Amino acid sequence: RKLTSLITAITLTSVASLAAASCEPGEIVAKLSHVTGGTTHPKVVAANNFAEQINKELDGKLCVEVFPNSTLFGDSKELEALLLGDVQMLAPSLSKFGSYTEKFGVFDLPFVFKDIDAAIRFTESKSGRGLLNEMEGVGFVGLGYWMSGMKYFSANKALILPTDAAGLKFRVQTSDVAKAMIKAMDASPQPMAFAEVYGALQTGVVDGQENTWSNVYTKKFYEVQDSTTETNHQLLAYLFMTSTEFLDSLDADVRATFLRIANEVTLQANLAVKDAEATNRQNILNAGGKINVLNATQREAWVNAMKPVWKQFEKQIGADLISAAAGS
Numbered sequence: 001r002k003l004t005s006l007i008t009a010i011t012l013t014s015v016a017s018l019a020a021a022s023c024e025p026g027e028i029v030a031k032l033s034h035v036t037g038g039t040t041h042p043k044v045v046a047a048n049n050f051a052e053q054i055n056k057e058l059d060g061k062l063c064v065e066v067f068p069n070s071t072l073f074g075d076s077k078e079l080e081a082l083l084l085g086d087v088q089m090l091a092p093s094l095s096k097f098g099s100y101t102e103k104f105g106v107f108d109l110p111f112v113f114k115d116i117d118a119a120i121r122f123t124e125s126k127s128g129r130g131l132l133n134e135m136e137g138v139g140f141v142g143l144g145y146w147m148s149g150m151k152y153f154s155a156n157k158a159l160i161l162p163t164d165a166a167g168l169k170f171r172v173q174t175s176d177v178a179k180a181m182i183k184a185m186d187a188s189p190q191p192m193a194f195a196e197v198y199g200a201l202q203t204g205v206v207d208g209q210e211n212t213w214s215n216v217y218t219k220k221f222y223e224v225q226d227s228t229t230e231t232n233h234q235l236l237a238y239l240f241m242t243s244t245e246f247l248d249s250l251d252a253d254v255r256a257t258f259l260r261i262a263n264e265v266t267l268q269a270n271l272a273v274k275d276a277e278a279t280n281r282q283n284i285l286n287a288g289g290k291i292n293v294l295n296a297t298q299r300e301a302w303v304n305a306m307k308p309v310w311k312q313f314e315k316q317i318g319a320d321l322i323s324a325a326a327g328s
């Protein structure tokens with residue numbers, strides 16, 4: 001595994017320098033940093049597509065370099081770095097904005113979206129689109145929502161009923177809703193940066209985590225967990241974003257092309273996401289990972305255990321927003 005990590009590091013470094021080398025003198029260089037890896041991950045594909053389109057259409061004017069896998073910034077620093085102008089684009093999970101807005105908690109409510117299609121409908125609705133500009137006051141501009149997938153729990157033992165999770169420690173993103181959800185299972189939440197999850201699972205710092213098939217596969221969590229349970233309990237989606245400062249700095253024609261490409265890539269990414277998730281689910285099985293499928297009664301037990309979380313966050317998120325999401 002050490003050798004694999006070394007090869008990955010060398011490959012990533014050369015990918016990063018290749019991207020850097022393709023920018024010509026006179027072009028504005030814009031960095032897009034994110035935390036996911038592999039080649040089949042929806043965010044990796046969308047970020048690379050965005051860079052490719054920009055670098056083709058805006059050749060000579062704007063050049064985007066992509067830094068995947070937390071190689072430039074990880075979870076804890078990237079939003080600050082965007083405000084400082086050290087990076088120009090990010091695509092963080094919607095669960096990582098707790099310091100800036102409580103409204104994004106709506107995306108984290110357990111079982112609020114039946115599936116990815118319902119989540120896409122919500123993001124395209126008036127309420128969903130309105131949230132894109134929720135943090136303009138801070139200096140963040142939402143360019144689009146990139147879906148990643150529904151989330152599933154994995155642990156160092158098989159989780160069939162929520163009671164199986166009692167007493168375990170789960171890594172969560174920095175989301176108050178996620179923390180409350182884990183507590184509703186009588187388990188303890190441990191917020192942690194994405195880059196640290198594999199090591200924490202391997203060494204037993206945490207017993208489990210929750211994520212999409214694409215993250216479980218590309219980060220190899222299945223290697224250090226007993227199994228992953230198809231709970232489908234929560235959405236993982238990203239805010240593809242830039243800063244007001246960077247967007248305002250672009251010439252009007254460059255800005256218009258930048259925004260059009262952001263929109264086109266977002267639509268394409270969301271059309272492709274279900275296939276990517278299905279492929280990575282199969283990749284986990286092919287690699288020897290175990291998946292537990294729930295029957296209707298078992299699934300109902302997870303819904304019942306977690307549903308009280310909605311009430312806890314009704315004031316912060318807003319009852320109207322919650323019903324708009326739930327009704328999508």
Ligand code: LMR
Pocket residue numbers: 035036092093148173193194210211215236
């Ligand atoms: C996580 O931290 O689990 C995810 O948000 C990582 C990602 O960007 O998919």
